[in-house]
Amino acid sequence: MVPTSYYLVLSAILFGLGVLAFVFKRNIITIFMSIELMLNAVNLAFVAFSQALHKSDGEVFVLFVIVVAAAEAAVGLGIIILTARNRRSLNVERVDLLKL
Amino acid sequence: MSFVLFMFFVLAGLAVFGAVALILQSHPIHSALSLILVMLSLAGLYLLMGAEFVAAVQIIVYGGAVMVLFVFVIMLLNAGEEERTNFSKLASFAGVPLALALAGVIAVAIARGSGHLASATSGELTSTKELSKLLFSEFVYPFELTSFLILVAIIGAIVLAQRERS
Numbered sequence: 001m002v003p004t005s006y007y008l009v010l011s012a013i014l015f016g017l018g019v020l021a022f023v024f025k026r027n028i029i030t031i032f033m034s035i036e037l038m039l040n041a042v043n044l045a046f047v048a049f050s051q052a053l054h055k056s057d058g059e060v061f062v063l064f065v066i067v068v069a070a071a072e073a074a075v076g077l078g079i080i081i082l083t084a085r086n087r088r089s090l091n092v093e094r095v096d097l098l099k100l
Numbered sequence: 101m102s103f104v105l106f107m108f109f110v111l112a113g114l115a116v117f118g119a120v121a122l123i124l125q126s127h128p129i130h131s132a133l134s135l136i137l138v139m140l141s142l143a144g145l146y147l148l149m150g151a152e153f154v155a156a157v158q159i160i161v162y163g164g165a166v167m168v169l170f171v172f173v174i175m176l177l178n179a180g181e182e183e184r185t186n187f188s189k190l191a192s193f194a195g196v197p198l199a200l201a202l203a204g205v206i207a208v209a210i211a212r213g214s215g216h217l218a219s220a221t222s223g224e225l226t227s228t229k230e231l232s233k234l235l236f237s238e239f240v241y242p243f244e245l246t247s248f249l250i251l252v253a254i255i256g257a258i259v260l261a262q263r264e265r266s
Contacts, residue, residue, distance in 0.1 A: 002108045016203035017119040023195035027182040067246045071253035078260030
């Protein structure tokens with residue numbers, strides 16, 4: 001049997017890598033993908049807790065997270081298409097209208 | 101080492117490898133493929149824990165629908181190699197300590213809290229029947245709200261992505 005803490009450590013590693021990708025990457029699509037990576041890491045922790053506590057509630061939460069992530073991906077990619085059309089670039093540093 | 105533990109390390113290694121590859125690849129389509137690897141190995145981990153329904157949903161919704169959407173947008177926008185600028189160096193300079201600090205905080209929280217948990221995940225299958233009973237009794241209002249959320253997302257995506265007629 002695998003100890004629960006192994007799953008939690010893996011979840012923390014994946015979340016940290018997601019944060020790292022979020023600040024490292026300059027491409028707006030890749031930044032969006034790193035958000036999905038972080039959501040996946042949280043889902044792993046949810047399922048691990050749900051199995052450790054022998055309750056199914058955590059898995060229901062995961063289903064909700066997946067639904068929200070799918071909706072977020074649809075709207076977010078719509079926004080990405082719009083900014084790419086207006087700025088003619090996928091680099092986030094080109095989106096600087098609020099900068100002084 | 102038991103078979104389950106061995107499979108855990110194989111799948112965990114694949115997931116971490118995919119996440120690192122997502123950072124190191126410079127082309128978005130390669131990053132997307134690495135992310136698919138992460139999602140598939142996470143689905144394997146869910147199966148290992150006995151959450152079969154979540155594993156199936158993970159593959160269908162994340163590995164299928166969401167990633168197809170990403171790949172589709174990458175191809176639609178003809179995204180190329182990402183360009184590095186001066187600010188990127190600052191981000192990589194400040195980003196590594198930030199991510200390390202975050203991982204440290206989470207590790208301390210796990211080390212403190214894991215004593216309260218049962219030592220091992222059961223690995224027994226959660227029946228989908230039990231899950232659906234919970235979803236349609238205790239969580240029925242959030243469930244109905246998600247349908248509204250998806251409706252809003254559909255309308256939002258259509259409004260955002262359509263070309264303005266003028």
